[in-house]
Amino acid sequence: MTEPASSYAHGASDQSMLGDTIGVHFDRTVARWGDRPGLIVRQQGIAWTWAELAERVDAFAAGLVAIGLKPGDRVGIWSPNNAEWVITQFATAKAGLILVNINPAYRISELEYALNKVGCKALVTATRFKTSDYIGMINTLAPELAISHPGDVHAARLPSLRAVIQIGGDDPGTFAFDKLAHHGREADRQRLKDLAPQLQFDDPINIQFTSGTTGLPKGATLTHHNILNNGWFIGEVLHYTEQDKVCIPVPMYHCFGMVIGVLACLTHGAAIVFPGEGFDPLATLQTVAEYRCTSLYGVPTMFIAELDHPDFATFDLASLRTGVMAGSPCPIEVMRRAIRDMHLTEMTICYGMTETSPVSTQTRIGDSLDKQVGTVGRPHPHVEIKIIDPDGRIVPRGEKGELCTRGYLVMQGYWEDTEKTAEAIDVAGWMHTGDLATMDADGYCAIVGRIKDMVIRGGENIYPREIEEFLYRHPAIQDVQTFGIPDERFGEELCAWIKLRPGETLTEEDVKAYCREQIAHYKVPRYVRFVDEFPMTVTGKMQKFIMRQKMIEELG
Incomplete structure (x- = not known):
């Protein structure tokens, strides 16, 4: 009798991984597709080519250097989706700074913890968003701001913070975002050019906070290599080219926005399109129709809100062909409606976690509806997946166990927390996800529960x-x-x-x-x-x- 195959699969691929830093790859994209649409932000009336985006990225990066920030310094960003977020993402990468994503919904205690946990030297912040008065909260944490010169903050509760850069304002003690670009001198621009070959793709470039059973958020530390390649392979699976326009209503503070969204576009010359600061179903539908977007992202609840909007039938969505649904299980009827009513005939499902940059598995264009809604796909290129029992042994296909993933996508670790890193990543390099899964005969995985009570x-x-x-x-x-x-x-x-x-x-x-x-x-x-x-x-x-x-x- 033949033994059942084990629950191990490898995304074997003849496609090479990228060996660039994000800054170097950004310059390659601009050189190749500079006159193509690069960034469209509907709520700000912005439609820049890649070359126009590059001018702003380089100027802001020089401004960051001018205020004394050095490679390895941490820079927080606390803002909803906007052009400044994207500029900051690429500018920090060019300057070798580690961008720290801070959830726009955070309040005072969470902000204080995040900034101090990783020692942020600078914070890029919106002025306000919805019910959040960001500057008011910062002033509560650091009243010293009001009597400081910009770039000279010394706050008792935020001892590492030296500069606050304000989007859409110019409060006392802060740098105005738009003005900071003018701080950069020719010497600062030259410094950026000199830095480019010194920065390495294994350098940490991004910290994203994720919680665990301890209750306190941990800083998942990701490298250029982690997130640039994840974006590249997502774009490959979605068949992106410079002709695509990707509508991104998901938040930038999360990997869904900044990697699956922005970096998949960067690596393929596709246009980054934001419909608004936060998710709004009407604005999303308007944006897809107005800009003829070809790809749309969202968690299932977002697609439900769009499909159920009373004005849904008035929008021409025929330009859509593909996209990503992720974040929680997709109901079969929602996928059917997305394919039928939104023209998303090449829709895909992604699975992953912040610690894996984020995507480990994805369904493929052409997969059956059963695979699309019953699984989270098969391993990404160059990614290994195994499913194990509580003793660490690989289970036979079809049996339930913990899903583990290994490859270029696994984070460096949790920021300055070797103990928690060792709990998550074993000595063989496997990231233990805490998710219970099964693997079918074709290597497709289904998530069936969670070990952690998330x-x-x-x-x-x-x-x-x-x-x-x-x-x-x-x-x-x-x-x-x-x-x-x-x-x-x-x-x-x-x-x-x-x-x-x-x-x-x-x-x-x-x-x-x-x-x-x-x-x-x-x-x-x-x-x-x-x-x-x-x-x-x-x-x-x-x-x-x-x-x-x-x-x-x-x-x-």
């Missing part, structure tokens, strides 16, 4: 321990457990069960109000229940599956 709400990863650690700070709360429950709109919503200290009283609204000004909106529990005790095992372990089931029954 909640995915509308494509946003929420780690219950992080929320619990935050709620424990409330003086009236004795104990708390958070978990996800199914939701038709967002996939999952967060629920908190809270045990109060003796004699204390709180309402559900009290808890939500406490969260709103301190943590990102998507982390605020949708449901709050007050309990006297929690279901536990005889050994004292919390049984969240029982809590979850009770909430499902209560909510019907």
Whole structure:
């Protein structure tokens, strides 16, 4: 009897990986496609060629050098999607600076932690977005800004920070983004040219925060080689050329926007198209129709919002052919509607994580509908995948186990955290994802659960321990457990069960109000229940599956 094949697959490919830094590759793209559309930002009225984008990137990079930033320094960016985000992404890469992505939904405590965790010397920030007053929050953290000269910040709570660069404003103590480009002198531009051959593609270039069971975000540290090649192979799978225009309504602070979006465009000369600062279904549909976009990105909830928009039928979307749906499982009916009603006949599904730059597996153009909705694809070029049991042995195909990935795409590690890095990446170089998966006879993987108790709400990863650690700070709360429950709109919503200290009283609204000004909106529990005790095992372990089931029954 033949033994079943093992759950191991390798994305064997005769396509070479790129051996460039992002800055060098940016210059190659500009030299080859300089007169082609490079960046379109609808809400800002911007339509630049690659050459016009390059002028602004080089000027801003020189400005960063002029204020004393040196290779290896960390520069935070705290902003919704806009042209300045893209300029900053490429300018920091050219100057050898490590760009630190900060979620636009972060509040004061999260910002303080992120900036200090990696020692940001500079922060590029929007003035405000939706309900977030960024400059107000920065001034709360660093009141010294108001009496500082730009570039001379010495804040007690942010000891590493030296410069704040403000998009769309010129508050005291900050550099105006547009003006900083004029700080660069010829000597600074020459310094950038001299730096180009010195920078290496294995240098870290990006830090993105991701949480874990400890509850405190960890800084996944990614190199030029990691993210440039991931963007390159995503574009190859999608058959991108310089004729494509890619509509990117997903956020830039996440790999979905800055790698799957921007770097896939960079490596193929395709146009980067932003429909707005944040996701809006109407603006997305308008942008696709107005600019004749050929590719569209989103998590499933975004596509549902677009398809269900009352004006959907009025838009000509015939220019679309491909795109990426990722972030959470795709319902089969949503994929059918996207193919039928949005002309997305070459739509693909991606799977990955921040620590893997991000894409490990992707469906391919021409795959059956069953593969598109029932799996997350097969390994990317030059990527290995295996599925293992709790003892680390590879399981037979079709059996469930933990998905692990290995290759150029695995991060360098968590910033200055060797212990957590060793927990995630084993001695053989395998990244342990914490996701439970199966692999079929064709090497296609399906995600069937999570080892880690993570909640995915509308494509946003929420780690219950992080929320619990935050709620424990409330003086009236004795104990708390958070978990996800199914939701038709967002996939999952967060629920908190809270045990109060003796004699204390709180309402559900009290808890939500406490969260709103301190943590990102998507982390605020949708449901709050007050309990006297929690279901536990005889050994004292919390049984969240029982809590979850009770909430499902209560909510019907």
